[in-house]
Amino acid sequence: MSEKKDNLSCVLYGAGDMRLEQRGVPKPKDDEVLLSMHSVGICGSDIHYYKHGRIGNFVVNKPMVMGHEASGTVVACGKDVKHLKKGDRVAIEPGVPCRKCIRCKSGRYNLCPDIFFCATPPDDGNLCRFYTHAADFCYRLPDHVTFEEGALLEPLSVGIYACQRASVTNGDRILICGAGPIGLVTLLAAKSSGASEVAITDLDEGRLSMAKQLGADVTIRIQSKDGREVAKQIESVFGESDKTIECTGVESSITSAILATRCGGTLVIVGSGTGDSTIPLNTARRKEIDIRGVFRYANCYPVALNMVASGQINVKLLVTHRFALEDSHDAFRTSASNKDGAIKVMIKCSK
Secondary structure, X not given: OEOOOOOEEEEEEEOOEEEEEEOOEOOOXXXXXXXXXXXXXXXXXXXXXXXXXXXXXXXXXOOEEOOOEEEEEEEEEOOOOOOOOOOOEEEEOXXXXXXXXXXXXXXXXXXXXXXXXXXXXXXOOOOEOEEEEEHHHEEEOOOOOOHHHHHOHHHHHHHHHHHHHHXXXXXXXXXXXXXXXXXXXXXXXXXXOOOOEEEEEEOOHHHHHHHHHOXXXXXXXXXXXXXXXXXXXXXXXXXXXXXXEEOOOOHHHHHHHHHHEEEEEEEEEOOOOOOOOOOOHHHHHHOOOEEEEOOOOOOOHHHHHHHHHHOOOOOHHHEEEEEEHHHHHHHHHHHXXXXXXXXEEEEEOOX
């Protein structure tokens, strides 16, 4: 480790205790690349760790570098790296699995019990000047794809995977619960997958306005915290959905999602709530609704990159605020408070 170069890093010590500090510049292993980080987006999980110091069983017990929605430039390669070279601009898939377990070998590496995932305790993230990562989980960006678009491949991959889990196809009527960043990228993915109509719900009119710009056919501003009342509101405006993708994790929203999905339909739960939920499971049974979970994504980065590079999906509108790495505290406060209509807050790590 070299202490001479500037490797300013954004480090979380615990709930509400985030610090900017210098760390050594790491050297890449044989199968890794050293990256000069450029753009890192703030995710809902980052905010949860920032506010609470934990998400479920993932607890910040030691200082952890933040950041996992990221892109950067290769500055050095390990001796076994053949497909990348110094100067390549890359998007970074943050989850690196063991590649050996049955989940990895079956293609569902997102479920690998030994996966390294940036900014998930105890693993450090990449909100810093320099960072090393497995080269085979870095994807070269075409010249016309920006660093910010590269960073946004991470949330977009969640949306693509959610639509894959829901088997979204031509002619489907889709309901998306929640118009936060994940709900919005899921909207983009659903429209690109052939959905004929997409309705999206939220409490915030500003986010619904953004959803409309991104192609939502119907936007529904939630009027109640009661899931059954919300389901009635959805059905009065949109009717029943073929497939519903729940992106909030809120118990009442999962309830309304079950009730608003047609018999024989599909419900995919993406949102991560604060704990176990009490939901009308017997209703889901009676309606024969297939309920599927989503945990991150697998094999979606190449798809996401192709969609963005080809112009099939435009993620640029999602970025509402930009900050320098030195101003990370302001960036996190802005994202956490949804100040000034914040949707995706991007931090630039390079000088």
